[in-house]
Amino acid sequence: MDEADLLAAAQERQAQVDAVLERFFTLAIRRAEPLGDRYTSLWRVLESNTRGGKRFRPRMVMSAYLALGGRDTEAAACVGAAFELLHTALIVHDDVIDHDFVRRGVPNISGTFRDEAATRGADERLAEHFGTSAAVIAGDLALFNSYRLIDRSGVSDVVRSRLLEVMDEALFASAAGELIDVDFAVDGGVPRVDDILTMERLKTAVYSFECPLQAGAILAGASEQTVTTLADFGRDIGIAYQIVDDVLGVFGSESMTGKTTVGDLREGKRTVLIAYARSTREWAEIAPLLGKPDLDGAEAEHVRALLDGCGARAFAEGLARYYGNRGLARLAEPHIPSALREELHPVADAVLRRVR
Amino acid sequence: MDEADLLAAAQERQAQVDAVLERFFTLAIRRAEPLGDRYTSLWRVLESNTRGGKRFRPRMVMSAYLALGGRDTEAAACVGAAFELLHTALIVHDDVIDHDFVRRGVPNISGTFRDEAATRGADERLAEHFGTSAAVIAGDLALFNSYRLIDRSGVSDVVRSRLLEVMDEALFASAAGELIDVDFAVDGGVPRVDDILTMERLKTAVYSFECPLQAGAILAGASEQTVTTLADFGRDIGIAYQIVDDVLGVFGSESMTGKTTVGDLREGKRTVLIAYARSTREWAEIAPLLGKPDLDGAEAEHVRALLDGCGARAFAEGLARYYGNRGLARLAEPHIPSALREELHPVADAVLRRVR
Incomplete structure (x- = not known):
């Protein structure tokens, strides 16, 4: 297939996942209507919060499934949609935890309901309380229904039970x-490099890479060995992705990442970069600037230079490449069908391409 | 059966539910151990927060199930435990929403983790943040696993699918x-009486009475008609229970309810009492005292006298009796087996006995 065919195939898959989610939300909204306008609007906002994504996790499910010979794209789209909904649930509750009312420059669920309450005359405290409450509730609904979607995918009992175990693990x-x-x-304090990697793997990589790939393989009826190899590949690529993400959070361009590259530094986000820098001479100069809420552009540039100079950037990029290549090596194992290798190679490439 | 036999039977059922939950938590804790001490302790705290309850919802499941001739007490205990875990999840997230760190005088999950962080030197804001985060996460785990417990109850596909629909509705x-x-x-403002009733029914009665009774009946293979009647009974008794609870929150004794009878007044909790009083002449005197955070004993006594004098108390008690009796009348329908009637009559009686 040439690039245009690949793109068309990818869009086709995404459209199927979108259709599953749209059906799910249409039914939920209809069901919510008798229970009040506010509840209906909560479901609508939850839908629009689910809509923005890149459908990354469904893509992992479908890539593994189709490349392993799966033909029931409807079931795969359903399982993909379940992971998308789990992702929404986790993000919505993550925003509650971080007390965030905005995501990617747009009001999230907390923000939408906070603003709505403010319009109705609620003071700031009450409006924020309302927003946070709505987000807790919406996240619960998304979480519960991610499970429901698996249940309703129409797969056999044995497959369903294994898929639910994967969701559970996620x-x-x-x-x-x-x-x-x-x-x-x-x-x-500043955690050690391996503690950072463990946290990032558990928090994001498992449910974003490892589990969706496993789910796709299980759904396709793949061998135990293939399921395990895919999980291992997902783990490695997922870790690489997180490291690259952290590097780009400091060194990337805003146009590339869609978020400011001062944010992570101002927040003092604990990353592999920071964990590495901690053990260098430059740390004495870096530490006081890290987590400075009003860090300005010049100071940020100075921290970047220090993180570069102390070797943190090169270390992080090297580590990302190491995990990326380790993941790729797994695809080379003889029991991995070539179609699967061809399907997943670009995923690993895309991750690695983001580091120079 | 005499009273002693009934008590022994109730304790036996509760012990079976407790055993299911203990097994579930033992496995979860063992599985959490490799992921760190803090996570293991989150699971332990979640277990102890599940342990305190009166196992009311499992009792509803088992009452319906056994009185309808069910014999697989293990499956019923599993479904009962699922409802208990759902209850825990909702309470834990409700406390997040209400920013509560204490429940019934004991630190809840937020409180336990807040205190733990404070011991490690975190300032108040950070400690509260940690506590709230732990509670959001713990509630998610409880919610997801309430579903899992149904799934693992070993029932047939058809029954499982119907039980999951009931949980979904809850x-x-x-x-x-x-x-x-x-x-x-x-x-x-002060909502109307029927808006209060709708809110209380949806928030608590459906998942505490209606759904557990339905689940027990479905599990026992009861007729559609019986399942529906039980749901109707549960709805009526559940509403009666909530009204009684609100009356006792103002007029009850602390020894009876286990909570202060000034709390609801200080908080300005919206109840049937208040919604009724709103339409009386006494409102002008009641309104300024309601929601007064430092309401003292004498003022509380004065509000009680006003709520009594304006007829709010008598109205609420009458309304509770109305719903209670309506529930009881449903049990008199000819398709309800006498064993079920005998089993559930005491439930309705216990609710009504709490109003004079």
């Missing part, structure tokens, strides 16, 4: 990672 | 009720 790991992340803040 | 309704409740606060 949430179990993500909850652990989220807790470790907030725990870092309480500890106050 | 969460769907409860989310709507919770949203209406916080919406009352934004509106600021």
